[in-house]
Amino acid sequence: MILNRKMGRKNKIYSTVDAVVADIPDGATIMFGGFGGAGFPNNLIQGLARQGARNLKVISNNCGTGDGELGILFKNHQVTRVVAAFPGPGAKHFQEQLDAGKIELELVPQGILCERMRAYGAGIPAFYSPVGVGTEVARGKEERLIRGKRYILEDALGADCAFIKAYRADRLGNLIYRKAARNFNPIMATAAKLTIVEVDEIVEVGELDPEAIVTPSIFVDRIVQAKGLRFV
Amino acid sequence: MILNRKMGRKNKIYSTVDAVVADIPDGATIMFGGFGGAGFPNNLIQGLARQGARNLKVISNNCGTGDGELGILFKNHQVTRVVAAFPGPGAKHFQEQLDAGKIELELVPQGILCERMRAYGAGIPAFYSPVGVGTEVARGKEERLIRGKRYILEDALGADCAFIKAYRADRLGNLIYRKAARNFNPIMATAAKLTIVEVDEIVEVGELDPEAIVTPSIFVDRIVQAKGLRFV
Amino acid sequence: MSKLRLTREQIAQRAALELPDGAIVNLGWGIPNLIAAYVPPEITVYFHSENGILGMGPRAAAGEEDFDLVDAMKIPVTVIPGAAFFSQVDAHVMTRGGHLDICILGGLQVSEKGDLANWRVPGAKGAGGIGGAMDISVGAQRLIVAMEHNAKDGSPKIVNTCTYPLTAVQCVNTIITDLAVIDVTPEGLLLREIAPGIAPEEVQKYTEPKLRYAGKVPEMRLSKL
């Protein structure tokens, strides 16, 4: 997987969506932010659909709504593996290909999906979890009694690339989000080798309140300003 | 340990420092925020010194500077066990009692101190860590190879009570901090059964920006407004 | 099936009475989602949404939706003063870490021991989805399941052992249905209240495990709108 900042820490801003996703290779593992219609990097997803990378491994809460959000990538047969918490009743294209045996699915409890990504970003390779003990989720996982309670071992979850959506970025890559559009985005930013953010607005360095920055610039590699695109 | 919110989630504000610490029992395990002179709950510490609880188990980055910060609790012989990352060259009273065998010390790497508290607050009982592998820190801990790398198992670290310092609280207990005075405070707020915060200012509900709240009210049990007290 | 069963709205009304003043609450899919409307006016509860909201208010009025402000069911909502936004990982620090006072979820099956199955019907089409239910079930200080007492085919949903895929084991504290309020206790299921006009023996008939009760079982109270 050859993916890097290209322009370094000082110049992260790309002028077009197509340019910012141009070098995503076939076979890449990509995290996608977004939940409940909010905070999806829809422009980046559309760009990836145009770019055409195949055999993608997707990590995302859900799997699109019709052609919207991640739907287009499934429609285009660009995805072969999915880690998700709630593929969703509207994930038509995903479901068709899952049923046809063309996609492998790993279903993960939502909080554990978050926690596994956070662990990766935090340099923690694995942790014990109370979630899913005694359920299908525990299948194949080590179980262990700790202070008299049952837990299962969960692995950190990283990616080659994170596609995220924020509200505003400054030119260094500090990010703020809007309301519940924050969701998975700040976690994914920490858990990928390369984080690409689509934002409503790019502001000058110093315009974001240092007390209120949610994702510090260290976690952001590429920024593109893109007109809002929402599938409700 | 009988410590509780007493006044419930809706009325968290105490009028005096002495009242807010009045029921801390002997033998309590207490986390104290603060680092490098910033963000110490100095009024709460002074209150605890007046209150006189003994046999306390302290979790803190350091152990006071002379009589200042945590120093007074050691001077008063109120502490019998410490978990710390950097007791500090100025921790005179702590050092005397450690040398005299009156205090037990567990020395923990700073990031792991943070991570163990976060794990507790997040319902994670234990995690594997790359930090301290092959060092004194690994002594007595399980070592495990994960994907070819060496890690040690670290336990979550919780407390009966967290004493923290914030800049502003609203009346529900939402908190914001000031600059590097944030440090350990937001983590400890999540890792104790009872979190007591000392703040410079209490504001009305709705006055804090929901996007910029660092500690949501769910983690805060008692609030007291107290005049600044700093040991530099 | 008894004709005296409560409606889904009435189950929600009863469940709302379980909320203590000042509680931080997470409501799941299905009947639980109806509960917010029935919170008694004299108390204040704070709603948590696992996509990153504490202090969620009512649904947004038509024409006033902000699609960046949705609940875990994708519905545009509002926030009350004192609300906070945070990431999904922090939202689940709250669920899994035991910080929520009370959670009310829907259910497909609940076992005698308080095991919950609520995320997939075996043989149903589609991949299904776990969502946040497992994290919430494991971490809730108190977990209530609000559901119909019996499945559409009349089979009991309160069972000796769940046959559906589990959400979490030994997690349910109380079951509120269209027939009864039942507490899960170490000694088994305790029939705490019954729907008006229903006899305890009738509730037992619709329930697989043995119910404990003694003397007269009180009637289910309902919250007023």
Next chain:
Amino acid sequence: MSKLRLTREQIAQRAALELPDGAIVNLGWGIPNLIAAYVPPEITVYFHSENGILGMGPRAAAGEEDFDLVDAMKIPVTVIPGAAFFSQVDAHVMTRGGHLDICILGGLQVSEKGDLANWRVPGAKGAGGIGGAMDISVGAQRLIVAMEHNAKDGSPKIVNTCTYPLTAVQCVNTIITDLAVIDVTPEGLLLREIAPGIAPEEVQKYTEPKLRYAGKVPEMRLSKL
């Protein structure tokens, strides 16, 4: 001891040249703390402090200190535009998670394999303190140790095996001292540069493990103030 050894300030000057433009950098106690003053003016680096600052600027001027804005050494500092504040747990997500481009720490001993000992002198008074050094050493993308080549008693600080309590094993990439710049490689220690007027053989004399070098070893460059 050689009279041609560099000063502590000169070690810092040399270390500053290792910083790539745009790097995110953490500087530890001792000589590393002098480096910020020598960053070449044509590059920008972003300083991280493990108490929760990214974008730390110079020390605060006398009379302008804000004691809520201190570095990991408790010194009042400033921030540059674009700085961010965060909690200590998030600060160490950055260290341990491998997000810092380059970290420069002081050292008591460095072994041939790149083990670092820098937090306690055996037998010294006091409890000692680990601080953030272990997290930083383990996570740094590139770890440089800036220290004097020899202890006050002349004994080598670059040793076959550390005898002091370890900070982390196999973590050091480069050692910058008052005598030399040495890279830790899978084949052993590589003498990359030497202080002006010093012969490779002399550096070897002050170093316990064998140093590799071939032909003429370049002189250490120094950053201008």
